Amino acid sequence: MAGFGEPGTTPVDASGMTVGVVAARWHGELTDHMLDRAVAAAQACGAQAVVARVAGSVELPVVAQALARRCDVVVALGVVVRGATAHFDYVCRSVTDGLTRIALDEGKPVAHGVLTVDTLDQARDRAGLPGSAEDKGWSATVAALDAALAIRGVSTGGNKRVGFGG
Structure with missing residues (x-):
């Protein structure tokens, strides 16, 4: 976790x-x-949330793709903790590549809210719990909606600035 540079x-x-x-x-x-936190962020932004659950992070992309076909944006949430084998690397690569592909193929923002960490303490510090340094469920949702608004602005040919602070 960088701990700095977040746009808001x-x-x-x-x-x-x-x-x-x-x-x-x-x-x-x-x-x-x-x-x-993701559902609360959607509501705070005036959006409606549709929720799906899957077993683990590897299953996120296929369901994210189905959601992208019926929703304006998608937020994928999970936790992957590094272990003693290369499995961590394979899971993280698979999830990241899958979510990126869906966003590009569907032309819709897909937020990567999957915590990829070395320890559970690092995950707790990013999960939006009381005292956490970050709130990934909230920030991923706001970022995805912000991107959808930017796409809408670009698509309508407006020449005003779009996005955070636009």
């Missing part, structure tokens, strides 16, 4: 938009909270 997490006006949120059940004590 102030709600944007995404009235009428739909946010598809897919969250892994693995490390449920963290992903449940991240899911709650």
